[in-house]
Amino acid sequence: MSSSTPNLRAENREQRTDHPTNILPAAVLTVSDSCAKGENTDLSGPAVVDVLTRHKFSVMTTKIVPDDTLAISNAIVLLTDEARLVVTTGGTGIAQRDVTPEATRMVCTRIVEGIAEHMRAEGMKKTPLAALSRGICGVREKSLVLNVPGSPKGAVESLEAVIDLLAHALQLLAGNTRHN
Amino acid sequence: MSSSTPNLRAENREQRTDHPTNILPAAVLTVSDSCAKGENTDLSGPAVVDVLTRHKFSVMTTKIVPDDTLAISNAIVLLTDEARLVVTTGGTGIAQRDVTPEATRMVCTRIVEGIAEHMRAEGMKKTPLAALSRGICGVREKSLVLNVPGSPKGAVESLEAVIDLLAHALQLLAGNTRHN
């Protein structure tokens, strides 16, 4: 209780989110029962990291959780603590265990419908099945959470369709100038 | 009470949902005060049946209910018990008694926003008024529920815009392979 650990940890966390103006801290959350069990190798997570890095995001943390609402929402809460953008991959479909959008909604205060609409509209130029993706984009405190599909190709294409929008949205979230 | 009727009925229901691989059981629910009272002939229901049949769905049941939230949601619950796809026609507008989307939402565990978006986007190529249709597509257990407008033309065009997507979505719902 008399230890200075809490302060040190707080300072550490501050340092971790400290970053040059153009580099935004991001995190990638892979949602997959089979990857969480180690039965499959996570290919989508690294593919998402790659896209983020090429767009001036700095990926600080990657994490794998099973398709479980509570596991997903808890992970999002922790990751948004340090990252301004959390990209989840997987669990956006319509099968019974696809619950990523629901878990995201639970911990976001507002939803940016237009980003999901735009991901689907762009996706449908390549495959009509993009209409079945239920991924959303939500705001939690000063961070954005984006759900992209679980396939590496779907994940990369969805993210690339909106990443410039996300960068701009994060500026608005950080700035807050219009209303003060 | 000692009768075997319950078992027989259960068996019958099983038989009714039994179907060849490519033929999926469907149901059509007409939502209309005037058709339910017998004041108007239901033209949209048969038009929807026709589209489904041409797309390898087997329509097992058709039903007419008034524009009443509880009547609609109860009918959807019963129909999804035996049909993999339930198409409702009517009650998707913005008038006071247009409550089909609300009734559908009540009994579905997840909404596939992209299907509604696609119906409207396709509809707007023909008439801007398609933007006013509030129909949704929801998942209930292993079944899909789709709301299309009440006019025969609007119902047919909306359904045709997404029927291939629905067939694919039903495969995903039945399969569940990705997560096991």
Added chain:
Amino acid sequence: MSSSTPNLRAENREQRTDHPTNILPAAVLTVSDSCAKGENTDLSGPAVVDVLTRHKFSVMTTKIVPDDTLAISNAIVLLTDEARLVVTTGGTGIAQRDVTPEATRMVCTRIVEGIAEHMRAEGMKKTPLAALSRGICGVREKSLVLNVPGSPKGAVESLEAVIDLLAHALQLLAGNTRHN
């Protein structure tokens, strides 16, 4: 207490909503902390009034409130009492104090998703940032509420993209013929 004021006021209100067939009563609600404090001049409100007037709406009331959920929803309730269309401008973004869509949702019984989708789709033809606008269109009793962005340009373009749809929707809301 024995005064006839309540009756007089009710009569007055009736008169105010009385209007020729083609002229629909509208109201404009500017949502802005700085305009409410008098620190900035409201430019968007008058720009919205101008578009409405050119489209045969008669703007009966304009009002300015801060970016406060309760202030916004209370104003919408009062304004829909007399106006068939209430257009709000401001508070549709993703900053912390952008709460107009949430306030609108609180007092509307149904949402017309297609109108918001269409505003964003049209807006994105000019700027990709239109995807970040979270404005919605809702129904309250026989009135419509539309959220447009806070910039005069964004407000005018968004409103013009859907104003013909709104006029048609209001006819449907007033008529109610299909279901009686």
